[in-house]
Amino acid sequence: MQAEAMIRQAARMLATMYCVCTQPAHSTIETLEVVPPLSFALFCIQYPEECxxxxxRRITNFQSRGQRWRELNQINSTVNVAIVPKKQVASQLDHDWQIFPFDGNCSDYAVTKRHLLLRAGxxxxxxxxxxVIIRASGxxxxxxxxxxxxxxxxxxxLSTIVIELNEALDKxxxxxxxxxxxxxLWVRTLAAFLVARLGSRSQRAAFAGCALSRRRCLAAWGQAPTQSRPPQAINISK
Structure with missing residues (x-):
């Protein structure tokens, strides 16, 4: 047991060095790279192919969009049922992300779903x-x-169905x-994920600098809070 504990401690030290040493010296508006979660670095050591x-590798045709929507919902519900949720205390103490564990926390569900979708192409x-931070509980x-x-x-x-990001930002x-x-690599916002769809450099700056309030973010883009929001109207956490 002592040897195993020493090995795990060494792995955590290596993961910490990886987190620090692989990050760029600076970040631009478009990227805003940050240090990834320590547990993610440990996950990449255990499952390097996942990182x-x-x-x-998907087949694209006129039916593909509906099929992919069903695929997302099927995998989401299957994994949610297959993994037993850990108790609150045990989940907080568990920093090892696992693919298809018997019981797990939110990160185990997420990496398992990603694994299955990668295998699906x-x-x-x-x-x-x-x-994310859950608004209701913090x-x-x-x-x-x-x-x-x-x-x-x-x-x-925590959800039986797949929802769009703009809806999830209510929670x-x-x-x-x-x-x-x-x-x-990890980023502070979805700027790198969505920047190709944004317009001018001034728009990118406004996107990267908008405040925590979703209402103010929408206002910066000329979106009324009551209107349907596009997926790129997101919150940014400092």
Whole structure:
């Protein structure tokens, strides 16, 4: 047991060094890279293939959008049922992310769903792990974001159905997500995920600098709070 504890401690030290040493010296408006979660670094040591860039291997035809929507919902519900939720105290003490454990916490659900979608041919750039804060409780939580076309969907172990990101922002504040450019990097916002759809440099600056309030973010983009929001109208957490 003592040897195992020493090995785990050494792995955590290596993961910490990885988190610090692989980050850039500065970040731009478009990227805003941040240190990834320590548990994610440990996960990449245990499952290195899950943290490599993977291309899109899906078949594309006129029926593909509906099929992918059903696929997201099927995988979300299947994993939610297959993994037994850990008790609150045990979940808080567990920093090891596992694929298909018998019981697990929110991060185990998220990485398992991502694993299944990668095996189904989805590209890594469309499957981003995300850390959020639950507005109602203030708790930190992990979900999986899946991009399909111009939409971004949220796969969550607390929800039986997949919902769009703009709807999920009523419940969550985004803290940091994987970068779509490199699976091992994390970003403070979804800027790197959505910047290709934004317009001028001034618009990008307004997007990157908008405040925590979703109402103010929408106002910066000329969106009325009562109108239907596009997926890119997101919150930014400092």
């Amino acid at each position: 490599e860039e993977q291309p899109d 989805w590209p890594s750039s469309s499957l981003l792990l995300a850390e 708790e930190h939580h992990f979900v999986l974001l899946a991009r399909e076309g111009r939409s971004v969907f949220v796969l969550d172990n 969550y504040v985004l803290v940091r997500t994987e970068s779509d450019r490199a699976p091992r």
